[in-house]
Amino acid sequence: MHPYVAVNILIAVGSIIMILGFLGCCGAMKESRCMLLVFFICLLLILLLQVAAGILGVTYRSEYERVLNETLHKNVELLRGTDEKAKSFQKNLINFQKEFKCCGLVDGASDWGQNFQPNSESCECSDTSDSPCTLYDGKYVYQQACITLIKDILKKNLLVIIGLAFGIAFIEILGLVFSMVLFCQIGNK
Incomplete structure (x- = not known):
């Protein structure tokens, strides 16, 4: 495996999050329903991917231990x-x-x-x-x-990762709710 794969993935994820944040901010400031809808859809896709990754992680936990x-x-x-x-x-x-x-x-x-x-x-x-x-x-x-x-350290850190994932998911759900409320408010004008 290439040693900088993780770095490249982090750069790609950071770029996607930056573009997504730009869409959300501009959509809110310009009151653009199109930008808010794209922001909502992208955020929903990211949330669904996180849920799928979590389900796969729990499903294949014994495989990871092996x-x-x-x-x-x-x-x-x-x-x-x-x-x-x-x-x-x-x-x-x-x-x-x-x-x-x-x-x-x-x-x-x-x-x-x-x-x-x-x-x-x-x-x-x-x-x-x-x-x-x-x-x-x-x-x-x-x-x-x-x-x-080593196994104990991995288990302890796994709990931290799960906690962070739930925290990020909560923030994403708030973003989904706020963007949809704003989308509906703009449509009522």
Whole structure:
């Protein structure tokens, strides 16, 4: 996948929203029923697309979890690798392990394979009473694998995304109501 696809999508969405806002503002200021109707239809289409995306998200939720599990299990190979891509992934996981006090991706410290000794510092328990630790390869390391923490972070952020989506949908519904009221008021003149 091209690395700038997300940026291009955000630019396109921003452009569409700018044009839509322009239609709504000009339609209200000029009292143009045509512009207000186009604004209403476009806003309704966006709302319907959001509802469809939400329904698809809920419908395929188990599929997302399966894909996440497969991805994390495949990334275990990167922990054992020595190429540049593996080194980059290892560096990021080391930072994650230090912050969240976990070790390895799926099965704990054994995920690191031969790379455990050079990278073991991020897995080591500094205080064995603070969190559950286990002895691995002569060192006390965190017992918990990072897979559960990654899933928890995604679930927590999913709730934030759902909340934002409902907030945006509420604002869109207000826009639909106000544009239709204005459309009807202009027609009564």
